[in-house]
Amino acid sequence: MMRLWLSSADLTRIRFADRLHPAGTVLLASQALRQPSVAAALPALARxxxxxxxxxxxxxxxxxxxxMAPDFLTPWEGVASIEDGLAAIRSTPAGRVRADVTAAYAHTKVSAARRRFAAADPLVLDTxxxxxxxxFRQVLAPDWAExxxxxxxxxxxxxxxxxxxGADGVLAGLHQGIRWRAPMLEVDTWQAGEVRLGGHGLILVPSPFAGPRPRVLVAPDRPALVVYPVEPPAVPAGRRTASDPLAGLFGRTRSAVLIHATRPGRHTTSTIARQVGISVSSSSEHLSALRAAGLVSSHRxxxxxxxxxxxxxxxxxNPDEDRPG
Structure with a gap:
């Protein structure tokens, strides 16, 4: 459990990452797509x-x-492109590489390559x-825009x-593994400890590749970075939104919820969540919005x-389907 203490100054400096970090996303995806549930939700990437x-x-x-993964593989720099991110990783001091890799390998089986990596062997880092x-080029780049x-x-x-x-509502609703008990944010992550943010604030990153638990990256004189899991895109990556015109109006997830609600069968909040690949709470939220708009009806x-x-x-x-009266 990581506990982040937020002062009033930190609360005014909560923001979301304005773009995806290419190198950081590679690291997350390389772990996440080895999990069967994520691979099933994003089959094009898994292939x-x-x-x-x-x-x-x-x-x-x-x-x-x-x-845990070595923190230096998600550099603060290099957000603009994968090349910039990889250059920042290559420039990491050997002492930082040794410390981060040793911490990440605490429960990993030893091999010759891993031992050399933990010793900051530059050839292994280059590999x-x-x-x-x-x-990035083979797996993520084809769907980077999506x-x-x-x-x-x-x-x-x-x-x-x-x-x-406000900030209370955002922090309280991020993920089931994140609890906001003002002024402390408890994150059920892979590390343990307590950190006072010291007025540097918090950067929040929603990611379908975060894994089963949120991730926290803390560095001196930097805002804390919290990457938290969100559902993978409801439409498989690589598929244009033009094939689902409703996605441009409602967003992909809400569009998928409505589409599933039109299909034959008995649809509960839980079954729609499974069909779309989202959490039950997210399914309930989307169904409530669709019900308020008169697009879905519900009964016990x-x-x-x-x-x-x-x-x-x-x-x-189905605008072209003929219906009686």
Whole structure:
């Protein structure tokens, strides 16, 4: 458990990352796409990982499959491009490499390459950086625009919550592994400790690649970085929103919820969550918004709430379908 103490100055300096960090996203994705649930939600990316295996093997071997990763592989610099991020990683002092890798390898099986990496062998670091570049180009680059749009949508939804409920509402609703007990933010992450942010603030990063638990990166005289899990895009990456016109109006996730509500069968909040690949709480939120707009109706059936699209909702999803009267 990591406990972050926020002063009044920190609360005025809470912000969201305005863009994805290419090198940092490579690191997260290289772990996340080894998890069956994430691979199933993003099959196009998972297929690219499988087909590019030889070039990506050093990254997968040197990085633990989940849990802590060396902090220096998510540099504060290098946000503009993958090349800038990899250059920042290459310039990391050897002492920092040794400290970060040793901490990340606490529960990882020893191998010759991992031992050399923990000793800051420059050849091993170069091999890793080369594999990270290949990972970005082969796996992420084809859908980088889609992933960027999903990031902006998640930030936009958080901004809407901030407008309605302020910083308290945003911090309290980030993720089930993050608890806001003013003035302390408890993060159920891979590290343990307590940090006073000292007025430097907090940067929040929603990511479908964060993993099962949020991640925290703390550096002296920097804002704390908290990466927290969000649902993968409802439309598989690489698919244009033009194929789903409603996505441009509602956003991909809400559009997918409405589409599933029009299909035959008994749809509860939980079943729609599973079908779309989102949490039950997120499913409930989207269904409430669609119900308020008159696109979904809901009724209690036994111990569950059952949802279905209204005539208006069905017409939006299938405008050319003939219906009686």
């Amino acid at each position: 690219r990982v499988a087909t590019g295996a030889p070039a990506l093997r050093p990254l997968h071997h040197l990085m633990p499959a989940q849990g 890793l950086v080369t594999a990270m570049g290949a990972y 992933l960027t749009r999903a990031h902006r949508q998640a930030v936009g939804e958080a901004a809407s919550r901030y407008a309605l409920s 059936d036994g111990g569950a709430i059952v949802h279905g699209a209204t005539a208006l909702g069905r017409d939006l999803v």
